[in-house]
Amino acid sequence: MGNNLLAGKKGIIFGALDDKSIAWKVAERCVEEGAQITLTNAPVALRMGAIKTLGEKLNAEIIPADATSDEDLEHLFTKSMEILGGKVDFVLHSIGMSINVRKKREYTNTKYDWMHKTLDISAMSFHRMMQCMWKLDAINDWGSILGLTYIAAQRVFPDYGEMAESKALLESFARSFGYHFGTEKKVRVNTISQSPTITTAGSGVKGFGDFFGYADKMSPLGNASSEACADYCVTMFSDLTRMVTMQNLYHDGGFSQMGMNPALLEK
């Protein structure tokens, strides 16, 4: 029941864990729109996750890859091109994890080894992925690369901790690599800054419930769901958005543009 927007396109989806994951919904929608995909996640996530069900449903092969390992990424792209029968047209990066947050370290008591690890997993993995594609010449001209991000890259949400820095870094990689990919290959690189979303990962953040409700009230349209996000990703992978690049695109029901919503002051 799609619109055939991705007919003939090949893609790779990083980060589907279970059916609450945004990446899961994106994978489903891409296939519905006519794309052929492979799925990937960290070996440990694959063990926990229900991704096998998704792979079967979508007829998509699952290729484990630690996104902080250049070898794993090389294997992933090489293997994907084999399976899909050529270079890819789109990639979704939906990976994020903060060790300091998970271990409940205060932001003012950050452990720097953990922060390095957090940045590597959540942001440098995006650069690694693009550099790997660059070296292997793994993406077609006019391809589209997307990363998921959060407005904490621009404004402070204290409970989000060092993930703010991870997302600032991720968005900077999108711009910088977007210049190189655009110039050489007409490939676009963008990030989508999504509303807080009730995923298995997202809900782990301290005070997530209050936070979700606050954002929902602040946003004139309410928080955007992961299904809506998947729809938006489809447009960004389609040929209808070829000249949009190096942008951070808010998909948030208007949250980012609000200063204050009177609804917040009502009981």
Added chain:
Amino acid sequence: MGNNLLAGKKGIIFGALDDKSIAWKVAERCVEEGAQITLTNAPVALRMGAIKTLGEKLNAEIIPADATSDEDLEHLFTKSMEILGGKVDFVLHSIGMSINVRKKREYTNTKYDWMHKTLDISAMSFHRMMQCMWKLDAINDWGSILGLTYIAAQRVFPDYGEMAESKALLESFARSFGYHFGTEKKVRVNTISQSPTITTAGSGVKGFGDFFGYADKMSPLGNASSEACADYCVTMFSDLTRMVTMQNLYHDGGFSQMGMNPALLEK
């Protein structure tokens, strides 16, 4: 040959003058995607323009309206709803004209009566249009309203003169009215900030040629064409972008995110 993205939707396109107009391309693409539309422009523009050809081609009625006249706008929306058989789902505002620029007044020698006229035509017309729709209850829930804008709203391009202010005003109206429309009707309001485009209106600006070339070199993907802009507008009118609102979306081949492009320094 479209993807049926706007099947069953009804819309109004402001500002098609001739086949170089962005609005012209948007009208064509919307119909191609399954929409039914009406066209409008100022009576004087209709007399000069070739819009009749477009109307015939697209089977779209043309309703003259001075966008600075509330009466004309009321007639336009009432008539459009009659013709289209109900409320509209999307509207494109592509209107802009600076009297001081046209009359070659320096920015430091602005005539304020003319500036008021410029702001009314180029920006307040957007508010008038939305207020008219609000009062007539002329747009369906989850509808989409778009205005075309330019990056001069954020950064200085001296030859653009008071159009910079017009666009800053236009984008502010999008945010403010976006809040009201979002809260009450789930309707989204966005602006698309398009590359310099060779239109009959655009080319009138002093030094447009140099300017176009500069932007083209600065942008990793080059300047976006009006055809590409029409594609992008289609995604914004479709149901795939329902939660994007109050945003200013750059459609510019990456221009907005560049600080310097080494290509500019080469001979």
Added chain:
Amino acid sequence: MGNNLLAGKKGIIFGALDDKSIAWKVAERCVEEGAQITLTNAPVALRMGAIKTLGEKLNAEIIPADATSDEDLEHLFTKSMEILGGKVDFVLHSIGMSINVRKKREYTNTKYDWMHKTLDISAMSFHRMMQCMWKLDAINDWGSILGLTYIAAQRVFPDYGEMAESKALLESFARSFGYHFGTEKKVRVNTISQSPTITTAGSGVKGFGDFFGYADKMSPLGNASSEACADYCVTMFSDLTRMVTMQNLYHDGGFSQMGMNPALLEK
């Protein structure tokens, strides 16, 4: 007890109404820092206001001027140069008034004649003022022009109504004219985006109290006072900030950079 930061400088302060006005505090601080100034406001405001007291205290002449009248502005600058014995070095624009808000018209029921008037008073007066200085060659090289603004130019605060648009316009004028003044005269033009402030004008806005409290809680340092704003203006008029131009500078205790403050969720 100042630091002599404005020794030998001459300036004009627009918009002091009574001792709650930011402009009032700025006038006091400028004189304390060694400047010689003239004061101006609309004839009607002068009649209501206590500005005579201020003029006497600061030994500053008061020159009535309707900031929407080019003739009045010309008289103001000519007269000020006479009194101060030469061109000025700095100017503060602190003028704003929305007719639609004052008359309690809903934003979705705006009266456009009133909006034109609002924009003229609150924003175009800034352009008029600069254009007048440009034509009369009334400001010294390396001079400094400041306008006061509010974050509603970037984000939606529904109760602020069309003042959002006025401020967006004002900030655009600062950039555009800042280019011309910078290039020709090394004069800088900036806007200061101040916290909500309890002034006679500010408190008129609907729901101002709730709004003030919300901003105060959101801001890590709390809302900035008008006294603190006057200090900041002094730095911007001094020679220590000569290379800062065309900027919108937030003076808001950090409000603008917050996404959410947990303090808001506490009882």
Added chain:
Amino acid sequence: MGNNLLAGKKGIIFGALDDKSIAWKVAERCVEEGAQITLTNAPVALRMGAIKTLGEKLNAEIIPADATSDEDLEHLFTKSMEILGGKVDFVLHSIGMSINVRKKREYTNTKYDWMHKTLDISAMSFHRMMQCMWKLDAINDWGSILGLTYIAAQRVFPDYGEMAESKALLESFARSFGYHFGTEKKVRVNTISQSPTITTAGSGVKGFGDFFGYADKMSPLGNASSEACADYCVTMFSDLTRMVTMQNLYHDGGFSQMGMNPALLEK
């Protein structure tokens, strides 16, 4: 010949290498304004640099510290408080170095170990410095922390390489830690985004000369000098800017607000 703006204040200046360094000028100006300071830099930089001359001139003790070592930082702050006789009031962070750029690795061929090192030196050192001050309670209420940054954090300057990411990270740390320091201690944290500056470090970047000239032409006031930057830092350390926090402040002659300067197109 200063204005006594920092009378009685104590501070620490990171990053003075030689008399072309911005930090060098800031140190001189702070002392001129009445402050008492200590100087610090990496042991290796101290060996190469002429900082001893500066220390003697300013009567400022030099305390070597590797800004990526928490132990060194602890020693630095403890020692500084001893020497200065109490907590500090201001700190300047002016540290940056990219290993991949220095080793001439292409951005699309980044070595990730080096990138980790770059981020640690150029950005995480800012967090480490603040965390150390937090833990030692080393800064007075209403103190001021500044980091120097560059507009590559917002826009792409290809030759700047991974320093773009370092600066994006630095600015994010300023916001995040600014929230904590503001809430707990009324301490403000800001970054100054300075024009390209001819320093020993800056000139190492590929194509720096062209780049400097381009920025100079683009900026209505030309590029800001390091002397002007030092003046601006003084205002940010003074009590006149107490309510400015979590901001990125452009000190760039207007560069950041320009879209195109016609001067660039002239021969």
